[in-house]
Amino acid sequence: MAVGTKTTASRILDTHKIHYTLHDYEWNEEEMDAVTVAEKVGILPxxxxxxxxxxxxxxxxLMACVPxxxxxxxxxxxxxxxxxxxxxxxVKDLQALTGYIRGGVSPLGVKKRYPLYIDDSIRDxxxxxxxxxxxxxxxxxRGADLVLVCEATLGPIAR
Incomplete structure (x- = not known):
């Protein structure tokens, strides 16, 4: 189903029988912005x-996901x-709250379940x-699968 090393987030998708793929890329502290990462993995920002x-x-x-x-x-x-x-x-509180570090925070597999809000542009x-x-x-x-697994609330939260 997926290529690469499994993570807690990918195992959660496995549990729900959700199709996904893993994409590795070279990262460094100066290039962790979303536009650069999108370019590195070959997807639109x-x-x-x-x-x-x-x-x-x-x-x-609470947590939020935006494009x-x-x-x-x-x-x-x-x-x-x-x-x-x-x-x-x-930023110094991220790991204690989520279990993840800056540049690696996923909406899946967070240490404690927080309400998640995702911009409604994800829907389709x-x-x-x-x-x-x-x-x-x-x-x-798939955006719809992510919303379902995360039990997220959709809304117009990006500008």
């Missing part, structure tokens, strides 16, 4: 979804997630690319 970790003033920690060629709209995410305000968590995309849970590996999967 609009099909590569970056995973962000935030804190809402009412709900606490690599867009930015997260904090006001829209706040509205969709029933918060007045959301803000990014400090096939494939989309997400982090496999480690730097240098991306998962390609």
């Amino acid at each position: 609009s099909h590569l979804f970056k995973t962000l970790v935030l804190k809402g003033d009412k709900t606490g920690i 690599g060629d867009k930015e997260l709209d904090l006001k829209s995410l706040a509205a969709v997630s029933s918060n007045k305000k959301v803000e990014m968590v400090p 995309l096939d494939p989309v690319s997400i982090s496999a849970g480690r730097r240098g590996t991306q998962i390609f999967v």
Whole structure:
């Protein structure tokens, strides 16, 4: 079903019998932005979804996935997630909260289950690319399958 070394995220897809492929790429600290990663794995930046970790003033920690060629709209995410305000968590807190490090945060296999919000542009995309849970590996999967497995809420959260 997949090529490459399995990750926690890919094993979760296996458990749900979801088809995906793994794509490895050379990475370095200066080139971890979504557009560069999309180019390295051969997918449009609009099909590569970056995973962000935030804190809402009412709900606490939550996660969001937005296309690599867009930015997260904090006001829209706040509205969709029933918060007045959301803000990014400090990079130094990522591993403690998710089990992942910057550049390797996946919406799958997070240490603790947080509410996940994905930009609604994912709905009909096939494939989309997400982090496999480690730097240098991306998962390609159908957008609808990712939403289903993650039990994500869709909304217009990117601009």
